[in-house]
Amino acid sequence: MSFVFLIFLPLLAALFIPLLFKKVGKIHTGWFVLVVPVALFIYYLSLLPTTIDGGNLVSEFQWIPSLDIAFVAYIDGLSLLFTLLITGIGALVVLYSIFYLDKHREQLHNFYVYLLMFMTAMLGIVQSDHLITLYLFWELTSISSFLLIGYWYTRDRSRFGALKSMMITVFGGLMMLGGFVLLSIMGDTYSIRELIPQAAELATHDFFIWALVLVLFGAFTKSAQFPFYIWLPDAMEAPTPVSAYLHSATMVKAGLYLVARLTPIFALSGTWMWLVAGVGLFTMFWGSFFALKQKDLKGILAFSTVSQLGLIMSLLGASAAGYHIDNIAETTFKYAGFAAIFHLINHAVFKGSLFMIAGIVDHETGTRDIRKLGGLMGLMPISFTVAMIGAFSMAGLPPFGGFLSKEMFLTAMLSLTEFDLFSMDVWGVLFPIVAWLGSVFTFIYSFYFVFHTFAGKHKPEELPKPAHEAPIGMLISPIFLALLVIVIFFIPNRVGDWLVKPAVMAIQPFLYNSPSEVDVHVSAWHGFNTELFMTLGIFAVGGLMFWTLHKWQKSYDRFPDSVSLNALYDNLMFMSDTGANRFSKLYMTGFIRSYLVYMFSFVVIIVLGTLFLTESFAFDVTNLAPIGFYEIVILLALVGSTLTILFSKSRLTAIIALGAVGYSVALFFVIFRAPDLALTQLVIETISVALFLLAFYHLPQISRKEERMRFRLGNALIALGVGVTMTLVALSAHSQKFLPSISEFYKETVYSEAGGGNIVNVILVDYRGFDTLFEIAVLGIAGIGIITMIKLRMTKKEGQHENK
Amino acid sequence: MSVVIGFLFMAAVYLMLSKSLIRIIIGTGLLSHGAHLLLLTMGGLGGISPPVVADGVSVSDYADPLPQALILTAIVISFAVTSFFLVLAYRSYQELGTDNMDLLRGTEDHE
Numbered sequence: 036m037s038f039v040f041l042i043f044l045p046l047l048a049a050l051f052i053p054l055l056f057k058k059v060g061k062i063h064t065g066w067f068v069l070v071v072p073v074a075l076f077i078y079y080l081s082l083l084p085t086t087i088d089g090g091n092l093v094s095e096f097q098w099i100p101s102l103d104i105a106f107v108a109y110i111d112g113l114s115l116l117f118t119l120l121i122t123g124i125g126a127l128v129v130l131y132s133i134f135y136l137d138k139h140r141e142q143l144h145n146f147y148v149y150l151l152m153f154m155t156a157m158l159g160i161v162q163s164d165h166l167i168t169l170y171l172f173w174e175l176t177s178i179s180s181f182l183l184i185g186y187w188y189t190r191d192r193s194r195f196g197a198l199k200s201m202m203i204t205v206f207g208g209l210m211m212l213g214g215f216v217l218l219s220i221m222g223d224t225y226s227i228r229e230l231i232p233q234a235a236e237l238a239t240h241d242f243f244i245w246a247l248v249l250v251l252f253g254a255f256t257k258s259a260q261f262p263f264y265i266w267l268p269d270a271m272e273a274p275t276p277v278s279a280y281l282h283s284a285t286m287v288k289a290g291l292y293l294v295a296r297l298t299p300i301f302a303l304s305g306t307w308m309w310l311v312a313g314v315g316l317f318t319m320f321w322g323s324f325f326a327l328k329q330k331d332l333k334g335i336l337a338f339s340t341v342s343q344l345g346l347i348m349s350l351l352g353a354s355a356a357g358y359h360i361d362n363i364a365e366t367t368f369k370y371a372g373f374a375a376i377f378h379l380i381n382h383a384v385f386k387g388s389l390f391m392i393a394g395i396v397d398h399e400t401g402t403r404d405i406r407k408l409g410g411l412m413g414l415m416p417i418s419f420t421v422a423m424i425g426a427f428s429m430a431g432l433p434p435f436g437g438f439l440s441k442e443m444f445l446t447a448m449l450s451l452t453e454f455d456l457f458s459m460d461v462w463g464v465l466f467p468i469v470a471w472l473g474s475v476f477t478f479i480y481s482f483y484f485v486f487h488t489f490a491g492k493h494k495p496e497e498l499p500k501p502a503h504e505a506p507i508g509m510l511i512s513p514i515f516l517a518l519l520v521i522v523i524f525f526i527p528n529r530v531g532d533w534l535v536k537p538a539v540m541a542i543q544p545f546l547y548n549s550p551s552e553v554d555v556h557v558s559a560w561h562g563f564n565t566e567l568f569m570t571l572g573i574f575a576v577g578g579l580m581f582w583t584l585h586k587w588q589k590s591y592d593r594f595p596d597s598v599s600l601n602a603l604y605d606n607l608m609f610m611s612d613t614g615a616n617r618f619s620k621l622y623m624t625g626f627i628r629s630y631l632v633y634m635f636s637f638v639v640i641i642v643l644g645t646l647f648l649t650e651s652f653a654f655d656v657t658n659l660a661p662i663g664f665y666e667i668v669i670l671l672a673l674v675g676s677t678l679t680i681l682f683s684k685s686r687l688t689a690i691i692a693l694g695a696v697g698y699s700v701a702l703f704f705v706i707f708r709a710p711d712l713a714l715t716q717l718v719i720e721t722i723s724v725a726l727f728l729l730a731f732y733h734l735p736q737i738s739r740k741e742e743r744m745r746f747r748l749g750n751a752l753i754a755l756g757v758g759v760t761m762t763l764v765a766l767s768a769h770s771q772k773f774l775p776s777i778s779e780f781y782k783e784t785v786y787s788e789a790g791g792g793n794i795v796n797v798i799l800v801d802y803r804g805f806d807t808l809f810e811i812a813v814l815g816i817a818g819i820g821i822i823t824m825i826k827l828r829m830t831k832k833e834g835q836h837e838n839k
Numbered sequence: 840m841s842v843v844i845g846f847l848f849m850a851a852v853y854l855m856l857s858k859s860l861i862r863i864i865i866g867t868g869l870l871s872h873g874a875h876l877l878l879l880t881m882g883g884l885g886g887i888s889p890p891v892v893a894d895g896v897s898v899s900d901y902a903d904p905l906p907q908a909l910i911l912t913a914i915v916i917s918f919a920v921t922s923f924f925l926v927l928a929y930r931s932y933q934e935l936g937t938d939n940m941d942l943l944r945g946t947e948d949h950e
Contacts, residue, residue, distance in 0.1 A: 204872055635852055670843060686861060695867050700872050707879060708873045708889040708902040712910055721916045730925045750856040758849025765841035768881040778905035786892050794890040794904035810912050817919035821926045
């Protein structure tokens with residue numbers, strides 16, 4: 036089956052959503068939508084046995100064959116894992132949204148169309164093997180994310196957040212496109228599969244480091260790494276199902292996916308390892324540190340997501356170290372890749388449930404402000420239990436899935452201290468320290484989230500709505516996810532064999548031949564070792580600091596807002612906005628004259644430049660027509676009358692001089708053997724002069740008092756430039772003929788084919804009959820225009836007056 | 840001949856850049872004259888007899904008919920455009936009371 040088309044299934048389904056919403060208003064539209072991710076999930080589940088054995092599937096569909104662009108769906112362990120996350124979490128989120136979004140008040144058709152569009156885009160990212168289509172889907176996720184964040188588009192904050200996320204992610208996306216193009220130039224292919232075997236040659240290429248940095252820009256902006264994370268907290272203005280789906284479980288993981296997918300290509304470089312691991316780890320610390328500053332439930336979760344993404348990112352960076360180690364199976368370096376994927380699954384599960392709980396709290400109490408919340412434990416016992424499971428997993432407590440991956444994270448970070456390449460032996464010791472600090476803050480904010488919401492004193496007077504437990508439909512999804520958290524703890528190796536190891540193989544394809552070779556066994560208890568003591572330290576210090584939180588949390592307010600990254604972004608936006616405005620005001624003056632000046636100057640520059648750059652200027656004397664006495668006389672008349680126009684102060688003189696120019700031109704036509712032209716010119720010129728004189732009666736005297744000397748000098752300069760240019764062009768055109776003129780054909784066939792003697796006339800009415808027809812049409816239009824203008828009276832408001 | 844064309848273009852551009860409407864219109868008139876002459880020159884000014892089939896004239900002796908046909912079209916069109924401009928100028932002067940291009944700029948919300 037060509038499953039490449041399945042990527043587009045959600046998009047196809049989206050076409051019917053508005054119709055269903057309008058026609059079947061009684062049933063919540065979400066129920067129809069739910070079918071799509073569930074069906075996809077079941078189908079993709081059936082592909083699982085293939086990837087467990089390390090196999091892969093490819094399905095291709097040509098899009099633009101001439102440019103070598105195709106949709107290639109490539110399913111291996113990594114992409115299938117993401118695919119299952121997208122469809123699985125997608126199904127749960129849609130189910131949750133059915134109860135979260137009211138079918139009468141909300142514009143569900145918009146919501147679900149965007150959501151399905153996003154699903155297609157996300158599936159496209161993780162399955163595309165082709166760099167260009169990968170980029171296409173990448174930007175499509177940015178756009179659908181923009182639309183979903185701005186779903187409540189009447190709110191200022193929503194629009195602001197939507198724009199911010201789009202600016203940052205699209206900026207990164209464009210950088211990434213540059214990286215992709217460089218990659219394809221280096222490897223002469225767009226296919227990631229074909230690039231990976233070339234990794235060793237690519238690493239020595241001049242473009243390599245550029246491609247690396249540009250691609251990381253894309254990954255870091257999408258995955259909200261420092262310093263690009265600032266869009267994610269503002270993206271929390273989206274409806275909670277969207278936050279749970281896009282901004283924690285799937286879209287922000289696209290960057291992680293990209294890093295994981297391209298690790299085989301870039302991992303040989305020390306820069307890659309340093310950047311990915313370093314930025315990731317710093318983001319992890321930064322995010323967890325500032326999560327405690329937040330007052331908004333979803334704000335805490337946003338920063339926590341930033342932090343957790345950083346954690347996974349740093350593990351991916353650490354997994355690159357495996358490329359430099361012999362016998363990886365015998366060292367602790369093997370843990371990093373496994374831990375990254377494992378934690379990715381864990382995070383999607385527990386963070387999804389936490390977001391849903393935050394949404395429930397918001398939905399049932401009317402506020403997300405953690406200062407107003409408290410004591411909901413008794414009122415919302417199920418939500419509390421689910422939140423606790425999720426948060427404890429996040430904090431790394433047993434018996435929840437997060438404990439296992441957190442342990443492995445510490446193992447992987449510790450292993451970095453033993454790494455002796457890329458000056459890691461000096462700085463490597465920092466990694467476990469920062470990791471430990473980040474974990475401490477993670478522990479605190481997890482507790483902060485749960486206990487400041489559900490424990491403590493209930494403050495019903497501050498809540499907009501009396502709190503009560505959510506309807507059961509809304510709770511299904513978070514409960515399901517919470518159960519998964521516990522299940523993962525008890526069967527980690529099953530999860531490892533089925534999902535994690537096949538994915539690890541995609542990250543480190545050179546190291547393993549089949550997923551079963553990934554020699555990692557997860558166990559909750561592995562003796563008294565450094566990791567365990569670090570974890571115990573986290574619990575102890577974290578617990579102590581949480582206990583005293585109220586004393587030191589206020590110190591966060593000392594960080595001035597004006598030096599934050601957000602302020603930088605705001606200023607940048609403001610400055611580019613006003614700067615662009617000012618710049619365009621500078622030249623868009625509103626004076627037609629200015630525009631004419633630009634046009635003429637550019638014509639001069641471009642034509643002259645082309646003439647001289649291509650050396651096409653030619654001057655050939657042989658072909659010149661002989662100049663006789665008559666020519667000179669007419670020439671003088673023409674130049675004389677033109678000068679008269681230029682310097683005349685009265686309109687009458689100017690008009691008559693214009694007539695004189697016209698008649699001279701007519702005489703030229705006579706000399707150059709163009710009798711028809713001469714006749715036409717004479718007639719037209721006469722009418723023109725008559726017309727001018729008619730208008731003369733109405734128009735004012737030529738006033739020149741406003742035209743200062745500088746103004747006129749500038750005009751003269753430009754005019755001179757145009758004149759010189761035209762002279763040169765005319766000379767060149769006259770002096771060289773590259774192609775024989777088609778007029779020979781007319782000359783020869785005019786009598787035999789068209790039966791006419793006057794060649795010019797025959798050309799006009801016969802060979803080029805349509806031209807003449809349109810010419811008549813132009814005349815007609817001009818005539819109609821003139822009549823309407825004369826008839827038209829610009830009646831001002833209330834038919835006031837006519838300015839006569 | 841080319842110099843004359845250049846001169847006509849120069850005068851035309853100079854006039855078009857001035858502020859008075861009527862001078863601009865005169866400028867466009869001059870511009871079309873220049874363009875016509877340019878077309879004619881490009882085709883080559885040679886040719887002994889007019890492009891009308893007559894006995895005893897060989898094909899190569901005719902003046903080039905193609906530019907002439909083009910110019911004929913151009914003359915008519917430039918006439919149409921000039922007269923349109925004239926009426927436009929006349930009407931806008933009637934309605935707005937000025938022919939100064941500086942005062943005829945943009946809409947009110949352009950600032």
